[in-house]
Amino acid sequence: MISDFDVALLIGVAIVVLASWRTNRRALLWIAAAALDFIVSTAYWRSGLPYGAAAGAFCDGMVVLAANHFGRARWELGVRPFFQASVAVNISFVATQLMGIRLDQDILSIVLEAINWAFLLFLFWVSGTPDWLANVLGIPDTWRPRRVLLRARVALQQERRSESFWTT
Amino acid sequence: MDDLAALASRILGAILGAFLALVFLIPKSRRELIARGTFSVIVGFLAGPPIRVYYLHWDSDPQYRMAAASGVAMLSWFVMEAAVRILRVWMPREKETE
Numbered sequence: 369m370i371s372d373f374d375v376a377l378l379i380g381v382a383i384v385v386l387a388s389w390r391t392n393r394r395a396l397l398w399i400a401a402a403a404l405d406f407i408v409s410t411a412y413w414r415s416g417l418p419y420g421a422a423a424g425a426f427c428d429g430m431v432v433l434a435a436n437h438f439g440r441a442r443w444e445l446g447v448r449p450f451f452q453a454s455v456a457v458n459i460s461f462v463a464t465q466l467m468g469i470r471l472d473q474d475i476l477s478i479v480l481e482a483i484n485w486a487f488l489l490f491l492f493w494v495s496g497t498p499d500w501l502a503n504v505l506g507i508p509d510t511w512r513p514r515r516v517l518l519r520a521r522v523a524l525q526q527e528r529r530s531e532s533f534w535t536t
Numbered sequence: 537m538d539d540l541a542a543l544a545s546r547i548l549g550a551i552l553g554a555f556l557a558l559v560f561l562i563p564k565s566r567r568e569l570i571a572r573g574t575f576s577v578i579v580g581f582l583a584g585p586p587i588r589v590y591y592l593h594w595d596s597d598p599q600y601r602m603a604a605a606s607g608v609a610m611l612s613w614f615v616m617e618a619a620v621r622i623l624r625v626w627m628p629r630e631k632e633t634e
Contacts, residue, residue, distance in 0.1 A: 419599075425556065426552075426555075428559075429555060429556060429558075429559040432559045432562075433558070433559065433562075436562055451559075452559060452560055455556065455559055455560070456560075459556060462603075463603075463607075466594070466599070466600065466603050530564070533562060533563045533564055533565055533566060533568065533569055534566060534569075535566075536564065536565045536566065
């Protein structure tokens with residue numbers, strides 16, 4: 369029932385949860401949202417019902433709207449592009465199905481898996497663990513790539529500028 | 537009964553298309569959401585069938601009706617967003633009252 373890819377993803381999720389536990393507790397909320405999205409869309413897909421990609425797109429879209437509405441910090445709005453990319457991939461797959469173009473389902477799975485991993489990597493970076501690791505390894509914060517990433521992370525920790533469209 | 541299914545698939549498709557467009561181009565206010573959503577749903581509902589028949593050459597199955605209405609509704613949202621942005625560049629802003 370659970371494939372090797374699912375196990376690898378679960379390990380990745382466990383690492384990000386551990387990394388975010390003390391520094392960025394709200395990341396757990398978005399991991400939970402992503403997990404719910406993954407479980408619902410995968411259950412729909414594996415049940416054999418038609419247009420699983422369309423159901424996946426709908427679930428991903430709901431996460432985008434949730435991030436837009438409930439997100440407080442800027443990094444929480446940064447969650448949206450990952451799910452928007454997922455929606456784009458899913459609806460492109462549905463479009464190819466409707467146009468009669470036979471596309472291997474594995475291609476869709478690989479691309480979606482890559483987006484999931486990118487999302488986990490983003491949360492891992494936001495948690496600040498890479499900085500802690502860099503300190504442990506003795507990488508100086510004057511090193512340009514590290515400095516750029518650090519500044520970007522600090523900027524993303526700030527409060528969002530605009531309210532959700534639903535409240536204005 | 538077939539007419540009812542066709543109508544339902546068109547309405548549902550237009551609403552789903554507007555939802556998908558909302559995911560990509562998030563409005564700034566509730567008012568903007570209502571304006572764009574209404575516009576997209578109406579365009580998707582009305583322009584979906586002719587585009588399906590004359591341009592896409594798809595069958596009249598409910599799934600194709602729904603997909604056509606959805607695609608047109610989504611596209612209309614994007615077109616409206618582009619038009620609004622162009623107008624904002626070209627039209628002078630209103631002077632703020634003190």
